[in-house]
Amino acid sequence: MSGCDGCAGCATGTLVAPVAGNRAKVVAIVGPPNSGKSTLFNRLTGLRQKVANFPGVTVEQHLGKVRLGGGREVVLVDLPGIYSMTPRSEDEQVTHDVLKGRMKNVARPDAVLLILDSTNLGRHLTLAAPVLSLGVPTLVILNMADDLRHRGGNIDTAALSQQLGAPVVLVSASRGEGVDAIFSFLEKETSAPVPVELPIIQDVPRCRVWAAKIGNNAAYQAPAPPLWTRRLDAIFLHAVMGPVFFAIVVVAVFQTIFSGAKPLMEGVESLIAASSDWVGSVLPESAFRSLLIDGVWGGVGSVVVFLPQILLLFLFIGILEDSGYLARAALIADRTMARVGLQGKSFIPLLSAYACAVPAIMATRTIENKRDRYATILIAPFMTCSARLPVYTLIIAAFIPNHSLLGPFLGTQAAAMLGLYVLGFLAAFATARVLKSSVLKSERTPFMLEMPPYRKPTLQGLALRLLDRAKVFLRRAGTVILGVAIVLWVLANIPLHDGSAPPIEQSVAGTVGRAVEPLIRPLGFDWKIGVGLITSLAAREVIVGTLGTIYGIEGEADSKGLQQALQRDLDLPGAVALLVFFAFAMQCMSTLAVVRRETGGWKWPVLQFTYMSTLAYVSAFVANRAVAVFV
């Protein structure tokens, strides 16, 4: 993995290299944004895939395999949504290049599944012209059949098929209705489309006229307007209720993440403790037992505890994204974003950066303006990603007593967490302001954003998303975190004194920690935190595992013990400084790697790392002093 240890959406573009001759058939899914491409992709492959109808969610090409009869397989590529074949964003460039066979390492697709929204055919059919003119066998899929029916629309698929010279099927990807026809298309040897006539594809008005004519000939009856969407927008975009609802959503998410995840986390915790005890009881006292219990269980276990919390966060983001609310949030946010020189489109990557900066940075490809895009990339790591969650949770639980602030709705701990999220957000915006008024200055770019109808998120889509995130998280725990935990355990147990481990202060890890201690003393950190800061350069949550290992060797392995141990070694100003440090510091190899790739060099990632580290150090110092004055 090219330096990005498995954040989702990180299936970095390397498609299966086409093997000449007997390779599997490659089929591309093409369609406008909001046509349900990802839902169809899920339906056909059963593989994980972000399902959202919004610019930039399917920035990467997602690959999947479709099983056909007789053990044969078809490789399915989900391409970013396009409005036309004239590429304007990097995103559309990808789709364009793949379809034209100009993408390096990607075979030109053998067939195309063109998916269009049947409730909006007037506009969506326009895309059929350039796609059919590619001369690749194409199946035209009219999605949202159920919605079309409910709202009283109609289409004669046989007539449309005749007009387009290509097979047409009416399906509902979210319900699986009509999907069999897609499988049988994939089974067959297919031929290139022979449309009755095609317009000049560069001429948009003419394409539109062509689409209207084709639709008319196929007896297309547009459905009634989506009443529910209008009713919901009357609330969500209301001048007063809209922002209030937005705030309620945000607070509810935080409160649930904090208190709702608790029983689940305690469950995982007791499982880990029980298994650790069991391993301890079956193995004889030895260095290996210590490695397993202190290194592996102490290090990896203390991070795995946070799985339920992270999944809950992703569940919320998934629901917001899949339901279509996110587009409204971007609309509400546009004015605020404009104030710092950005636009509403930057809002979506920034929101996904709350989960992980890596897919967020890749999602910036939908932003047409390069300077806007770079500014968004540079500020994305300030948004509180899920890797910070374990660190914040541990320190907040250890240092902030939980009182109720707003009855059952908001407690002090959740409020502290919310405060940290706001802090990251403010840092991001201040940075954007600076960047956009200096090195990345540009003219205000027009903002055009489609508001998709509200849709009920599908269980399958949400489940696949969570499954995927769980896999990513556990893979990370099993690789990076496990690796760091083992190396750390070794470094904490050498050099040997008379054949046994040294006191931890005198181990290699302890020596390194104490070497950096003078540098971090002003922030209120001791050498143990120092070791954690060094290991967390790989990934933020590693510090929890590192402290787990260090204190584990000292004999306090579980998380309650970890909290108590921290309370002994850190005072309140130090704890606040640590929180602030983690809010600002750029401790993530994966992010640096993806920034380098997306900006095409080391200049921006180096600048970003330096800026964020300096800001983290200075702010942590100030926070330490400020809190020290109060206590």
Added chain:
Amino acid sequence: MLQLNGKSVPPQGRGEQDPAETLMELREGEHGILEALEVPEDIAQRLMELGFIPGSRIVAARSAPGGDPRVFRVDGSEIALRRETAAALRLRTLLTTQLPDVS
């Protein structure tokens, strides 16, 4: 029934009976026929792909709290535009088309 409550965008000097000259001037619920896109070529192209084609009927819908950006209904979809873009999309003024939208 023109909506003249606080939500609809202030008509900016546009009288009760005056026709709107640009998308910006449409009040919520009113519609107009697009005449021309007075924006740079690449932006015009994108707007046309989204349905803003001269001759098409455009309905002003809701806006973000604060009135900017605004959502317009065109060709079966809802597209949000910032004020400055909406002000550059000129409407046909000869016809008396600006009646409340019933759809």
